[in-house]
Amino acid sequence: MRHINTNFNQHILGSRPIPPTPEGLAERIIARARTMPVEGNILMMLLLPRPFIILSFLFVMAFLAGFGVDLGFNSADEFSVNEQDILYSFEGDIL
Amino acid sequence: MEFDLEDSDEELVLHLQKGDADAFAELVRRHTDYLFRIVWRTCPDSEEAEDIVQDVFLKFYGQPRSFDLSRGVKFKTWITRVAMNRAIDVSRKKRPIPDYDYLLQQSMDDPDIPLHELEAKVASMELEAAIQNLPERQQQAINLCFYEDLSRKDAAEIMEVSVKALDSLLMRAKKALFDILAERKVA
Structure with a gap:
């Protein structure tokens, strides 16, 4: 029985082909992982790629601006609108 | 650290x-x-x-x-x-x-490939097809024990079965493979 098994394993099962691992697969996986944060590791957040950090910053700024927070890019005077301005702006349309 | x-x-x-x-x-x-x-x-x-x-x-x-x-x-x-x-x-x-592109590619890259090597490649393709026809659990048992050379204990643990159940799967897989390949040779 043992002889039959050995024969079977070596001469029949032994000839099965397998394709080679795609070249550079391990390094591609590692490279992709480096763009991801590790669970619970805040330090990794600092190593995120720069485009991601910039986009995150812009998103936060847009969010704050949406709530009317003065981000300091323009002086308040430039955008102050008083009652008179609104009245005059409608004058032409009425006439 | x-x-x-x-x-x-x-x-x-x-x-x-x-x-x-x-x-x-x-x-x-x-x-x-x-x-x-x-x-x-x-x-x-x-x-x-x-x-x-x-x-x-x-x-x-x-x-x-x-x-x-x-x-x-x-x-x-x-x-x-x-x-x-x-x-x-x-x-x-x-x-x-x-x-099997990789196998055919190897053959095409070498125009002087001996006939017996080509025959071996065809035989190995037949073997692959025969294994693919086995029930899933039998395939897994063969893959882990014969092709990855894992111990029966490790293979059984991966498949979440007892070693005895794994042995039974292996025996049935071999018998089925033997029958499939013998049938092809007769045909």
């Missing part, structure tokens, strides 16, 4: 769980070839197999605590089980046909 290249897989996982991404890189380098073979044998399509291996590693990287060190299971056993289960799912949905 940084990891050592001689650290066990489980020690590397511990480093990764503490946030050391280089420990993950080492795990990937150690196991990519092995996992690719395991996955390809279950889902014999190179592109699919590559995607599965990549997904399994990246999911683990995103949630390294999904591998519970306190359970005393080897990392290799655990990741093999995860990858094989993914491969089975994909294989059930897509039923890939073994891609």
Whole structure:
């Protein structure tokens, strides 16, 4: 029985082909992982790629601006609108 | 503390769980070839197999605590089980046909290839097709025990069966393969 098994394993099962691992697969996986944060590791957040950090910053700024927070890019005077301005702006349309 | 290249897989996982991404890189380098073979044998399509291996590693990287060190299971056993289960799912949905492009390419690259080598290649393709026709569990048993040379204990642990049940699967797989191949020779 043992002889039959050995024969079977070596001469029949032994000839099965397998394709080679795609070249550079391990390094591609590692490279992709480096763009991801590790669970619970805040330090990794600092190593995120720069485009991601910039986009995150812009998103936060847009969010704050949406709530009317003065981000300091323009002086308040430039955008102050008083009652008179609104009245005059409608004058032409009425006439 | 940084990891050592001689650290066990489980020690590397511990480093990764503490946030050391280089420990993950080492795990990937150690196991990519092995996992690719395991996955390809279950889902014999190179592109699919590559995607599965990549997904399994990246999911683990995103949630390294999904591998519970306190359970005393080897990392290799655990990741093999995860990858094989993914491969089975994909294989059930897509039923890939073994891609033999790499074998044919080798033959075309060498115009002086002897006839007996060509015959051996055809025979190996027939063997692959015969194994793909076996029931899923029998295929897994053959893949782990014969082609990856894992111990019966490790293979049984990956398949979540007893060693006795694994032996039974192996015996049935061999008998079925022998019958399929003998039938083809007669035909």
